[in-house]
Amino acid sequence: MVVDVKVPQDLWQDDGMEAVITNWLASDGASVRTGALIAEIMVEKSQFEVTAPADGILTIAKQIDDIVRKGDVIGQIT
Amino acid sequence: MITAAATDPVRELALADALAWEAARLADIAAGRCTFSALLWSCEPALVAPSRLSRLPGFARACAQAADVGWPVHLRATGGDLVPQGPGIVNLTLMFRGPQGAAPRLEDAYRRLTAPICEALCDAGISSCYGSVPGAFCDGRFNVTVNGQKFAGTAQRWRPMVGGEAVQAHALMLMRTPDDNTIAILNRFYRDCGIDRVIHAKAHVGLQDLVQLDGEKATQHRFLRMIADRAHLWSVPRVS
Numbered sequence: 072m073v074v075d076v077k078v079p080q081d082l083w084q085d086d087g088m089e090a091v092i093t094n095w096l097a098s099d100g101a102s103v104r105t106g107a108l109i110a111e112i113m114v115e116k117s118q119f120e121v122t123a124p125a126d127g128i129l130t131i132a133k134q135i136d137d138i139v140r141k142g143d144v145i146g147q148i149t
Numbered sequence: 150m151i152t153a154a155a156t157d158p159v160r161e162l163a164l165a166d167a168l169a170w171e172a173a174r175l176a177d178i179a180a181g182r183c184t185f186s187a188l189l190w191s192c193e194p195a196l197v198a199p200s201r202l203s204r205l206p207g208f209a210r211a212c213a214q215a216a217d218v219g220w221p222v223h224l225r226a227t228g229g230d231l232v233p234q235g236p237g238i239v240n241l242t243l244m245f246r247g248p249q250g251a252a253p254r255l256e257d258a259y260r261r262l263t264a265p266i267c268e269a270l271c272d273a274g275i276s277s278c279y280g281s282v283p284g285a286f287c288d289g290r291f292n293v294t295v296n297g298q299k300f301a302g303t304a305q306r307w308r309p310m311v312g313g314e315a316v317q318a319h320a321l322m323l324m325r326t327p328d329d330n331t332i333a334i335l336n337r338f339y340r341d342c343g344i345d346r347v348i349h350a351k352a353h354v355g356l357q358d359l360v361q362l363d364g365e366k367a368t369q370h371r372f373l374r375m376i377a378d379r380a381h382l383w384s385v386p387r388v389s
Binding site for chain 2: 094106116119120
């Protein structure tokens with residue numbers, strides 16, 4: 072089973088606003104546990120912590136400094 | 150232990166202690182140990198950078214140069230950009246749990262954070278609004294501005310928790326307009342990091358330049374007590 076790691080849909084209102092991935096705290100290929108802090112994204116000077124939605128192996132899809140929008144998939148856990 | 154004194158709304162803290170207090174309270178909120186915390190604080194002269202800047206090749210050199218002239222550099226957890234700290238600045242930190250059953254949004258958190266500041270300015274006869282200010286340090290859409298100059302800057306950190314989000318919201322308020330030396334330190338830091346950005350002193354305004362000075366300290370004290378009242382600072386349980 073593959074679980075997407077997504078930028079949350081409802082943390083800000085403006086659909087056109089872009090965020091940037093500022094940090095990955097787990098490496099590509101690392102084993103992660105549900106709820107573990109794995110990434111940070113920033114929008115409007117607000118730093119959001121992204122946690123693992125499932126146990127498994129992380130595959131990173133978007134890199135540090137990549138621009139993302141609400142709902143974008145930034146990684147997957149298998 | 151850091152607590153709000155009975156009468157003085159502002160705690161004088163070492164910057165490292167203030168940052169540690171923020172980290173601990175955010176953890177408390179996220180763990181459900183408390184639902185709200187607030188602090189007005191001030192600290193020694195220093196620069197505070199978001200952690201992403203530490204990846205820049207010139208960062209270590211920029212930190213060393215700044216520390217050599219009395220501005221040690223600390224990293225913080227909230228977003229944004231480089232800011233100065235020091236005696237002319239007072240910070241308001243609010244920690245709270247995002248509303249359950251409704252989507253918490255960063256815009257709402259910024260309004261909750263800045264409402265006490267804007268109300269206190271209004272009580273002092275000063276009209277304020279939100280907006281970006283070109284040339285201001287750590288510029289952003291949710292600056293509190295007066296006559297087009299930056300009076301307060303804002304930033305946040307959000308942490309998922311069971312049933313919602315833990316929110317750390319921070320405002321940096323200028324009691325004094327930054328002097329040329331402070332601006333030069335910021336610009337030097339950017340140059341040393343290889344960042345093409347220039348900060349201008351005239352983009353900022355401090356409280357002392359906005360109010361009739363019937364005693365600078367008394368005016369500042371009244372203003373900050375208003376913010377403390379409106380931010381419900383006095384109702385915050387004393388926590389270590």
